[in-house]
Structure formats: structure tokens, C-alpha cells
Amino acid sequence: MAKLSKLYTMQEAAQHNTSEDCWVVIDGKVYDVSSYLNEHPGGDDVLIAATGKDATDEFEDAGHSKSARELMEKFCIGELDESSLAIPELEIVRAEQASDISKKIVEFTQRYWVVPVAVAGISAVVGFLYLRKK
Incomplete structure (x- = not known):
């Protein structure tokens, strides 16, 4: 060859x-x-x-x-x-950046708390109705 x-x-x-x-x-x-x-x-x-x-x-x-x-x-x-x-270089995150990220996550969950609560509420109602039929 x-x-x-x-x-x-x-x-x-x-x-x-x-x-x-x-x-x-x-x-x-x-x-x-x-x-x-x-x-x-x-x-x-x-x-x-x-x-x-x-x-x-x-x-x-x-x-x-x-x-x-x-x-x-x-x-x-x-x-x-x-x-x-070649292996790409890893991004190094400083401690301040890590705390910024966690703050953003907490802000996001506080702002949009209604979504998981609504999902949990709907699940509970559907479960209750399903058990009630039996």
C-alpha cells in the first residue's frame, strides 16, 4: 500500500x-x-x-x-x-465566579418558584384523582 x-x-x-x-x-x-x-x-x-x-x-x-x-x-x-x-484546556473558575454562579441559581429559583410548585401541585391532583377512581 x-x-x-x-x-x-x-x-x-x-x-x-x-x-x-x-x-x-x-x-x-x-x-x-x-x-x-x-x-x-x-x-x-x-x-x-x-x-x-x-x-x-x-x-x-x-x-x-x-x-x-x-x-x-x-x-x-x-x-x-x-x-x-490535543486535549482542550480546562477553564479555571475563581472562587468569586463560583459564588456568582450560585447566587444566579438562587435568584433564578426565587424568581421562577411557581413552575416547580405548579408541577408538584398538578402531580398531586392527578395522583389524587387517579387513586379516587380505584
């Missing part, structure tokens, strides 16, 4: 997520399976659901045969750019 020269990011692969244009990523390789969707034994929805993420685990769990793995090579269009898989 020739060395693959084209690198794709996961975001690029995820954009190809329709039955007319479907790419999947398995074992660090990108496959354009658009022309294979109708022939896939598991159905096209399985392949379309695999776009936008690394589908290696799902592929391995399905127990594909050696011939299926050989057939895959026909659809390989490149490799996944591993540098695009």
Missing part, C-alpha cells in the same frame, strides 16, 4: 456526515465510505453515526472479518492529523 500523504482533522471528517458524503475514522485513518453505504451489511445509519468521532472501538466490537478489513483499504483517503486531537 502506498504511503498516505493527506492529513485530515477530526473536524474535517465530521463535516462529511450525510448519505451522499460520509467519512469515518478508524485506527487513525480516514475513509470515504459514501459509495459503500448502500452495500454495508449493518446499514448506512451505522456508518453515518460513526462520523465526527473515532469509530475504532465500534468497528472492533462489530467483529469485522479479514475480508472486510481488506475492503476498507479501497476507501482510505488519508490519515487523521494526530496534532488536531
Whole structure:
């Protein structure tokens, strides 16, 4: 097999997520399976659901045969750019921000207290009427 020269990011692969244009990523390789969707034994929805993420685990769990793995090579269009898989930085929240968030939650519940009270009241009435019928 020739060395693959084209690198794709996961975001690029995820954009190809329709039955007319479907790419999947398995074992660090990108496959354009658009022309294979109708022939896939598991159905096209399985392949379309695999776009936008690394589908290696799902592929391995399905127990594909050696011939299926050989057939895959026909659809390989490149490799996944591993540098695009960097872990995003976590947002650090200061103590003041955390207290602001809790204050906003308390304000929200005080402002809209009628919604949970109405739900509880309606539930109680429905329960009472249901038990009364029996």
C-alpha cells in the first residue's frame, strides 16, 4: 500500500456526515465510505453515526472479518492529523465566579418558584384523582 500523504482533522471528517458524503475514522485513518453505504451489511445509519468521532472501538466490537478489513483499504483517503486531537484546556473558575454562579441559581429559583410548585401541585391532583377512581 502506498504511503498516505493527506492529513485530515477530526473536524474535517465530521463535516462529511450525510448519505451522499460520509467519512469515518478508524485506527487513525480516514475513509470515504459514501459509495459503500448502500452495500454495508449493518446499514448506512451505522456508518453515518460513526462520523465526527473515532469509530475504532465500534468497528472492533462489530467483529469485522479479514475480508472486510481488506475492503476498507479501497476507501482510505488519508490519515487523521494526530496534532488536531490535543486535549482542550480546562477553564479555571475563581472562587468569586463560583459564588456568582450560585447566587444566579438562587435568584433564578426565587424568581421562577411557581413552575416547580405548579408541577408538584398538578402531580398531586392527578395522583389524587387517579387513586379516587380505584
